[in-house]
Amino acid sequence: MRAVQNNGRARPQGAPDGSARRPYHSSDEFPPGVSEWPNDLSRRDFLRLSAATVALAGFGACTKQPVEKIVPYVKETPEIVPGKPLYFSSATTFNGYAQGIIVKSREGRPIKIEGNPDHPASLGATTIWAQADLLDLYDPDRAQAVMRGENISTWNDFLRDLDVVLQAQQTGAGAGIRVLTEPFRSPTLSRQLQMLLQKFPQAKTHTWSPIAPNESQHTYDFSKAKVIVALDSDFLYMHPAALRHAHDFASTRRITENQMMSRLYVAEPTPTVTGSNADHRIAVAARDIRAIAEAIAQNGRVAPALDAWVRAGTQDLLANRGASVVIAGETQPPVVHDLVAKINEQLGNFGSTIINSPAGPTNHVDSLGQLVEEMKSGGVDLLVILAGNPVYNVPADIDFEGALKKVKLSVHHTLHANETSHLCHWLIPAAHFLESWSDGCAFDGSISIVQPLIQPLYANVSVHEVVGALIERPVRSAYEIVRETWQSRNPTPHFEDDWRRALSDGVFAAETSEPSSSLAGSVEQIANRKSQIEDSVEVLFRPDPSVLDGRYANNGWLQELPRPFTKLTWENAALISPALAAREKIDNGDVIELEFRGRKIKAPIWVQAGQAENSVTLHLGYGRTEVGRIGRHAGFNAYALRTSDALWFGDGMTIRKTGEKHSFAMTQQHHEMEGRDFLRTGTLAEFLAEPKRIAKAEEEPARDETLYEPNEYEHRGYAWGMVIDLGTCIGCNACTIACQAENNIPVVGKYQVARGREMHWIRVDTYSSGKSEKPRFEHQPVPCMHCEHAPCELVCPVGATVHDNEGLNLQVYNRCIGTRYCSNNCPYKVRRFNFLELSNNLSPTEKLVKNPEVTVRCRGVMEKCTYCIQRINAARANAELEDRQIRDGEIIPACAQVCPTEAIVFGNIHDPNSRVSKLKRSPLNYGMLAELNTRPRTTYLAKMRNPNEALVISEL
Numbered sequence: 001m002r003a004v005q006n007n008g009r010a011r012p013q014g015a016p017d018g019s020a021r022r023p024y025h026s027s028d029e030f031p032p033g034v035s036e037w038p039n040d041l042s043r044r045d046f047l048r049l050s051a052a053t054v055a056l057a058g059f060g061a062c063t064k065q066p067v068e069k070i071v072p073y074v075k076e077t078p079e080i081v082p083g084k085p086l087y088f089s090s091a092t093t094f095n096g097y098a099q100g101i102i103v104k105s106r107e108g109r110p111i112k113i114e115g116n117p118d119h120p121a122s123l124g125a126t127t128i129w130a131q132a133d134l135l136d137l138y139d140p141d142r143a144q145a146v147m148r149g150e151n152i153s154t155w156n157d158f159l160r161d162l163d164v165v166l167q168a169q170q171t172g173a174g175a176g177i178r179v180l181t182e183p184f185r186s187p188t189l190s191r192q193l194q195m196l197l198q199k200f201p202q203a204k205t206h207t208w209s210p211i212a213p214n215e216s217q218h219t220y221d222f223s224k225a226k227v228i229v230a231l232d233s234d235f236l237y238m239h240p241a242a243l244r245h246a247h248d249f250a251s252t253r254r255i256t257e258n259q260m261m262s263r264l265y266v267a268e269p270t271p272t273v274t275g276s277n278a279d280h281r282i283a284v285a286a287r288d289i290r291a292i293a294e295a296i297a298q299n300g301r302v303a304p305a306l307d308a309w310v311r312a313g314t315q316d317l318l319a320n321r322g323a324s325v326v327i328a329g330e331t332q333p334p335v336v337h338d339l340v341a342k343i344n345e346q347l348g349n350f351g352s353t354i355i356n357s358p359a360g361p362t363n364h365v366d367s368l369g370q371l372v373e374e375m376k377s378g379g380v381d382l383l384v385i386l387a388g389n390p391v392y393n394v395p396a397d398i399d400f401e402g403a404l405k406k407v408k409l410s411v412h413h414t415l416h417a418n419e420t421s422h423l424c425h426w427l428i429p430a431a432h433f434l435e436s437w438s439d440g441c442a443f444d445g446s447i448s449i450v451q452p453l454i455q456p457l458y459a460n461v462s463v464h465e466v467v468g469a470l471i472e473r474p475v476r477s478a479y480e481i482v483r484e485t486w487q488s489r490n491p492t493p494h495f496e497d498d499w500r501r502a503l504s505d506g507v508f509a510a511e512t513s514e515p516s517s518s519l520a521g522s523v524e525q526i527a528n529r530k531s532q533i534e535d536s537v538e539v540l541f542r543p544d545p546s547v548l549d550g551r552y553a554n555n556g557w558l559q560e561l562p563r564p565f566t567k568l569t570w571e572n573a574a575l576i577s578p579a580l581a582a583r584e585k586i587d588n589g590d591v592i593e594l595e596f597r598g599r600k601i602k603a604p605i606w607v608q609a610g611q612a613e614n615s616v617t618l619h620l621g622y623g624r625t626e627v628g629r630i631g632r633h634a635g636f637n638a639y640a641l642r643t644s645d646a647l648w649f650g651d652g653m654t655i656r657k658t659g660e661k662h663s664f665a666m667t668q669q670h671h672e673m674e675g676r677d678f679l680r681t682g683t684l685a686e687f688l689a690e691p692k693r694i695a696k697a698e699e700e701p702a703r704d705e706t707l708y709e710p711n712e713y714e715h716r717g718y719a720w721g722m723v724i725d726l727g728t729c730i731g732c733n734a735c736t737i738a739c740q741a742e743n744n745i746p747v748v749g750k751y752q753v754a755r756g757r758e759m760h761w762i763r764v765d766t767y768s769s770g771k772s773e774k775p776r777f778e779h780q781p782v783p784c785m786h787c788e789h790a791p792c793e794l795v796c797p798v799g800a801t802v803h804d805n806e807g808l809n810l811q812v813y814n815r816c817i818g819t820r821y822c823s824n825n826c827p828y829k830v831r832r833f834n835f836l837e838l839s840n841n842l843s844p845t846e847k848l849v850k851n852p853e854v855t856v857r858c859r860g861v862m863e864k865c866t867y868c869i870q871r872i873n874a875a876r877a878n879a880e881l882e883d884r885q886i887r888d889g890e891i892i893p894a895c896a897q898v899c900p901t902e903a904i905v906f907g908n909i910h911d912p913n914s915r916v917s918k919l920k921r922s923p924l925n926y927g928m929l930a931e932l933n934t935r936p937r938t939t940y941l942a943k944m945r946n947p948n949e950a951l952v953i954s955e956l
Contacts, residue, residue: 082107085104085105085106085111086104086105086106087102087103087104087105088102088103088105088451088453089101089102089103089116089448089449089451089503089504089505089506089507090102090103090433090434090448090449090450090451090453090506091116091119091433091439091440091448091449091450091506092113092129092130092133092433093184093185093433093440094127094129094130094240094242095183095209095211095212095213095240096182096183096184096185096209096212096240097121097185097240097241097440097441097442097443098121098185098439098440098441098442098446098447098448098450099115099119099121099122099126099127099130099243099442100115100116100118100119100120100121100122100442100446100448100506100507101113101114101115101116101119101122101126101130101506102114102115102116102506103434103453105453105454106852107852108453108454109453109454109848110134110137110434110453110454111134111849111850111851111852112134112741112742112851112894113126113130113131113133113134113741114126114897114898115130115243115897115898116506116507118505118506118507119442119446119448119506119507120244120442120444120446120507121240121241121243121244121442121443121444121446122243122244123243123244123247123900124897125243125246125247125734125897125898125899125900126243126734126738126898127242127243127732127734128546128558128561128732128733128734128737129548129552129558131557131734131737131738131741131898132552132555132557132558132737132741133432133433133434134434134741134849135555135556135557135741135849136415136432136552136554136555137432137434137435137454137457137849138457138845138846138848138849139416139554139555139628139845139846140843140845140846141416141554141627141628141629141630142415142416142429142432142457142458143414143415143416143417143421143427143429143430143458143460144429144457144458144459145429145458145459146158146426146427146428146429146459146461147417147421147426147427148161148425148426149425153426154459155428155459155461158411158426158428158469159469159473159475161409161426162382162409162411162469162470163473165381165382165408165409166382166470168381169200169203169381169382172202173200173201173202173203174196174199174200174201174202174203175202175203175379176379176380176381176382176408177196177200177202177203177204177380177381177382177384177470178203178204178205178206178371178374178375178380178382178383178384179193179196179203179204179205179206179383179384179386179467179470180205180206180207180208180368180371180383180384180385180386180388180390181193181205181206181207181386181387181388182207182208182209182212182386182387182388183207183209183212183364184440185440185441185442186438186439186440186441187439187441187447187485187486188438188439188464188481188482188485189438189463189464189467191485192464192467192468192471192481193205193467195471196467196470196471199471204371204374206367206368206370206371207364207367208364208365208367208368208388208390208394209364209388209549210393210394210549210620210639210642210647211543211548211549211620212364213240213330218327218341218344218354218356219241219354219355219356219443219444220235220241220245220248220325220327220353220354220355221248221352221353221354221355222245222248222249222252222262222325222353223248223249223251223252224323224352224353225252225262225323225324225325225353226252226260226262226263226320226323226324227262227263227265227313227316227317227319227320227323227324227325228249228262228263228264228265228324228325228326228327229265229266229267229296229313229317229324229325229326229327230264230265230266230267230268230274230275230278230327230329231267231268231289231292231293231326231327231328231329231332231336231340232267232268232269232286232289232328232329232331232332233268233274233327233328233329233330234268234272234273234274234275234329235274235327235329236249236273236274236277236730236732237272237273237274237545237564237730237732238272238543240443241442241443241444242900243900244443246730246732246900246901247900247901247902249262249264249277249730249901250728250730250900250901250902250903253727253728253944254725254727254728255684255687255727255922255924255944259684259688261684261944261946262946263279263280263316263946263947263948264277264278264279264280265278265279265280265281265309265312265313265316266278266280266281266282267281267282267284267289267292267306267309268281268283268284268329268612269283269284269285269286269289269538269540269611269612269615269617269649270283270540270542270575270608270610270611270612270615270617271283271564271565271608271609271610271611271777273564273730273731273732274730275610275777276564276565276730276731276766276777276778276779277730277731279945279946279947279948280309280312280313280947280948280951281610281774281776282305282306282309282774283577283610283611283612283613283773283774284306284612285538285612285613285614285615286331286332286538286540286612286615286648286649287538287649287651288302288303288306289328289332289336290332290333290335290336290339291303291306292306292310293326293328293336293339293340293343294339295310295314296310296313296314296317296326296343297339297342297343297346299314308951309951312948312950312951315950316948317343317347318347321347321348321349322347322348322349322352322353323352323353324347324349324353325344325349325353325354326340326343326344326347326349327340328340330648331540331542331648331649332648355444356444356445365395365644365647368390368394368398368400369398369644372398372399372400372403375400375403375404375406375407376399376402376403376406378406380406380407380408381407381408381409382407382408382409382410382411383404383407383409383410383411384411384413384466384467384470385410385411385412385413385414385420385424386413386463386466386467387413387414387415387430387463388414388420389414389418389419389420389550389551390420391404391418391419391420391422391423392418392419392420392550392624392625392626392637392639393549393550393620393639394639395639395642395643395644395647396599396639396640396641396642396643397643397644397645398644401423404420404423404424405423409425409426410423410424410425410426411424411425411426411428411466412424412426412427412428413428413430413461413463413466414427414428414429414430415429415430415432416554416627416628417626418624418626418627419624419625419626421626422626428461428466429458429459429460429461430460430461430462430463431452431456431460431461431462431463431478432456432460433450434452434453434454435452435453435454435455435456435457435460435462436450436452436456436460436462436463436464436478437449437450437451437452437462437464437477437478437479437481437482437483438450438462438463438464438478438482439482439485439486442507446507446508447502447507447508448506448507448508449482449486449502449503449506451503457845462478464478464481464482465477465478465481468481483499486499486502487499536614536651536652536653537580537614537615537616537651537652537653537654537655538614538615538616538649538650538651538652538653539594539596539615539616539618539641539646539649539650539653540615540616540617540618540648540649541618541620541638541641541642541646541647541648541649542617542618542619542620542648543619543620543621544563544572544619544620544621544622545563545564545619546558546559546561546563547559547621547622547631548620548621549620549621550620550621550622550624550631551621552621553621553622553624553627553630553631553634554627554628554629554630554631555630556630556747557737557740557741557747558737559630559631559634559747560747560748560749560753560758561733561736561737562666562667562668562733562736562763562764564731564732564733564764564766564779565608565610565766565777566606566608566666566668567666567667567668567766568606568664568665568666569665569666569667569750569753569758570634570635570665570749570750570753571622571634571635571664571665571750572603572618572619572621572622572635572636572638573603573604573605573606573619573664574592574594574603574604574605574606574616574617574618575605575606575608575611575616575617575618575619576605576606576607576608576611576616576617577607577608577611577612577613577614577615577772577773578607578609578611578772578773579613579773580611580613580614580616580655581605581607584655584657585657586605586655586657587605587607588605588606588607588664589604589605589661589662589663589664590604590605590657590658590660590661590662591603591604591605591658591659591660591661591662592604592605592655592656592657592658593655593656593657593658594616594618594641594653594654594655595653595654595656596641596643596646596650596652596653596654597641597643597646597650597652599640599641601636601637601638601640601641602636602658602660603618603636603638604636604662604664606664609768609772609773609775610768610772610773610774610775610777613773615649616653616655618638618641619638620638620639620642621635622634622635622636622637622638623635623636623637623638623639623640624637634750641653663754664754665750665751665753665754666754667753667756667758667763668766676827676929677929677931678780678928678929679726679767679778679780679943680694680726680926680940680942680943681694681726681778681942681943681944681945682694682942682943682944682945683944683945683946683947684944684945684946685949687923687924687944691923691924692923694923694924694942694944696926716910717805717806717910718806718886718908718910719806719807719908719909719910719937720786720806720807720808720867720872720891720906720907720908720909720937721786721807721906721907721908721909721916721920721937721938721939722783722786722867722893722896722904722905722906722916722937722938722939723904723905723916723919723920723925723938723939723940723941724780724781724903724904724905724938724939724940724941725901725903725904725905725919725940725941726778726779726780726903726940726941726942726943727903727924727941727942727943727944728901728902728903729764729779729780729781729899729901729903729943730779730900730901730903731764731766731777731779732900733764734898734899734900735762735764735781735894735895735896735898735899735904736760736762736763736764736895737898738894738895738897738898739760739761739762739783739865739894739895740760740761741849741851741894742851742854742868742894743761743851743854743866743868743894744839744850744851744854744855744856744857745759745760745761746759746834746838746839747838748836748838752835752836757833757835758832759832759834759863760832761783761784761830761832761863761864761865762781762782762783762830762865762895763781763782763830764779764780764781764782765779765780765781765782766778766779766780767779767780778943780940781895781903781904782828782829782830782928783830783865783895783938784809784828784830784831784864784865784866784867784938785828785830785927785928785934785936785937785938786807786808786809786865786867786936786937786938787809787934787935787936787937788803788807788934788935788936788937789933789934789935790803790809790934791825791826791827791932791934792809792822792823792825792826792831793809793822794825795821795822795824795825796819796821796822797817797819797821798815798816798817799812799815800812800813800815800816800817800822800862801822801862806872807937808866808867808869808872809864810866810869811862811863811864811866813855813857813858813861813863816860816861816862817860818833818860818861818862820833820862822862823862827929827932827934828928828929828936830864830865831862831863831864832862832863832864833861833862833863834857834858834859834860834861834862834863835859836859837858837859838859839856839857839858851870853870853874854870867893867906868891868893868894871891871892871893871894872891875890875891886908888907888908888911888913888914888915889907889915891906891907892906893906905919909937919941920939922941924941924942924944925939925940925941926939926940926941926942927939927940928940
């Protein structure tokens with residue numbers, strides 16, 4: 001058993017303590033460049049603005065209005081009631097794979113995205129990126145008009161230019177036409193590109209994404225796996241099926257009646273969400289992963305430091321044939337994937353824990369290289385780039401920018417203007433997936449229809465209309481094109497019913513294939529392929545945990561979301577190990593020069609516990625030059641070092657200290673609870689020996705032992721409470737961003753975050769214990785505890801923080817005068833104060849993202865978690881209309897609804913049969929700081945691990 005204290009909290013040396021912060025000025029209240037509107041408007045200025053207004057009025061002509069008939073209601077539609085939300089099934093994509101969602105709409109505007117419980121890829125949960133997609137919809141920095149160079153144009157003008165090129169290509173069968181896409185699994189887009197190639201047989205399509213998997217991805221059923229070995233694989237966070245994986249993995253980590261838990265081994269070069277949940281984790285260089293795979297496959301030898309881990313993992317795998325999984329990350333080369341597939345085949349996992357093998361994507365680098373060579377030779381007359389940003393994110397040794405200048409007509413279809421669209425002849429503003437029709441295929445072959453919830457806000461065009469413009473005239477709407485795809489597959493009288501059912505359910509007709517390793521050669525032949533292992537410093541290129549490859553660089557929610565381990569916001573850093581930092585005599589914030597294969601960049605460093613000794617991690621997606629106001633001047637561009645033969649890692653990087661310093665905006669030391677016992681963990685063996693010992697590390701006072709007025713809770717109605725299972729929380733941060741989207745929590749900016757003024761109502765604290773080279777990570781979500789004896793209530797001079805009869809600790813905004821006494825007296829540090837007037841500076845479109853069911857707070861007001869009281873009130877109103885009690889599970893707060901592992905449970909603790917009541921009776925249940933007699937309504941289940949006893953002994 002282990003109770004992690006504050007000195008075990010991850011706090012790298014040299015973390016900023018605020019002593020070096022620049023003084024605050026009143027002018028800093030407003031963003032740079034914002035000033036009052038001048039009063040002396042001249043006649044010339046008035047005429048200039050009037051002319052611009054007339055020109056802008058023509059934007060509406062670019063939007064193709066669908067033909068619709070106005071038919072009055074003979075009978076009112078019961079589901080359309082002003083003030084009540086509507087819900088629509090749709091889908092979003094991650095690396096080309098569809099994930100089912102349910103979108104909440106109020107008065108015709110989408111305000112919240114949730115997971116579709118019926119979709120196999122989401123199961124009711126969403127990723128942080130699906131939540132943030134809503135903010136992108138209302139981003140005022142989106143591409144808003146068709147642009148020809150630097151000038152505003154129209155869709156019809158673009159079609160005229162396009163027709164000239166297409167007419168000239170008729171004679172050569174389209175030999176000069178090229179289409180560059182990101183990886184996709186849209187049946188409609190695939191059909192359209194096939195039609196294009198039929199019309200122009202010599203045309204070619206290419207695919208490129210800087211972060212898409214290179215290898216065929218098997219689909220795993222972790223609910224059946226007793227032993228999992230992950231080799232540089234973040235399958236709980238960065239995988240297209242991460243939501244499903246997290247759900248299935250969590251189902252094997254709960255203490256149930258059979259008292260069984262799965263066991264997870266992880267070998268990785270840099271800390272990941274998956275690695276932090278391992279029972280046994282080792283930090284190894286990415287180049288050494290192959291040696292580990294070979295050792296498992298052949299019972300071979302590895303370095304002495306890895307030998308015990310490999311032997312223990314191999315023995316567990318052999319003891320659980322057909323109930324195990326070995327998974328390699330997409331960052332590993334083909335030889336490692338071949339070895340892993342052969343290992344799974346020998347263990348009998350195919351058909352059991354590995355359920356199918358979808359067709360993998362093409363080799364993106366080879367495809368991109370062929371395209372660039374053709375562009376340089378002048379053989380490309382028309383290049384259509386569908387999404388992506390290749391000028392920014394292609395490997396540094398591929399001169400896409402120079403080749404693009406030799407293309408006669410280049411077109412970029414994009415949601416945001418970026419480095420690529422800046423160099424193209426035409427920019428076509430892309431429609432957001434909430435504005436257009438499409439379809440998509442999930443990791444398991446399930447199909448979803450993407451349906452719009454709102455008319456395009458600007459002159460936006462869907463991808464199907466852009467490709468349709470290459471095929472036919474007149475260009476049909478995306479709805480007609482998508483519907484034609486599925487009508488051609490289902491030419492029956494029942495198509496209309498099937499179509500409506502697909503729209504309603506959000507998922508249908510999984511396309512599956514038989515599981516197979518699909519490899520040539522034996523394990524020995526695979527292992528004998530060329531291997532190069534060096535002792536030099538290796539560089540790792542990884543998608544940023546928030547902005548990915550840079551596509552979300554202009555999303556404030558994601559920029560301000562603390563990264564899972566560093567807790568950095570608004571920028572990236574070069575992550576290095578404590579051993580390498582000591583060897584090079586560098587510390588947090590030191591700016592170093594990184595040189596890799598003749599290319600150099602400067603980057604600030606962050607010393608990260610659990611990092612492989614000779615590995616330096618660079619997160620992609622920063623250093624943008626053509627981006628909106630949010631992503632401007634943020635971080636450094638790691639793509640400048642990335643080459644086509646070292647997409648994920650490479651040897652031979654050198655480090656040089658420059659003497660410069662950099663200040664980070666990080667939250668690791670914000671809201672600390674000094675010297676407290678807040679996190680409790682144990683092992684399965686300890687629990688089986690003494691179940692109650694793990695959670696009861698501190699003696700709690702009796703209910704009548706209090707200096708407060710003994711006001712016992714006597715209300716016999718609803719009593720709301722929450723339980724957070726630390727054993728299944730993986731630390732993905734989805735709860736934080738879902739709460740922000742639901743409760744109108746503002747973005748404060750990097751400077752305010754550095755001052756400790758971030759506004760998140762629920763934070764995910766990360767702790768570590770053990771040696772810095774082999775730490776054990778723990779994650780703990782911390783919302784308001786809604787204490788029955790709340791210290792905040794006693795010190796408020798105006799009664800702005802009060803208790804209601806259902807046990808909620810409420811904040812009355814119009815009473816609050818901003819003394820902040822409540823925040824000072826809160827032992828959990830969960831109350832947030834509005835230092836600035838943040839909402840008034842929003843653009844009109846940004847205001848549309850606000851939830852009308854939640855008050856938008858003003859400056860000088862304290863705020864905190866409310867248990868999503870708006871959802872409680874909505875459920876209460878429905879129950880009263882139906883003359884019944886609120887059912888268990890009917891109220892799901894935003895943090896609980898988004899959680900892929902169902903680690904957060906909410907309900908009525910007065911109902912002994914409710915799920916939350918049953919969890920509170922668990923021997924693992926404890927209240928954080930309950931020894932203070934605050935009686936928190938939010939409690940925790942202690943985190944349990946299932947280590948291999950033989951490996952534990954060898955590590956002593």
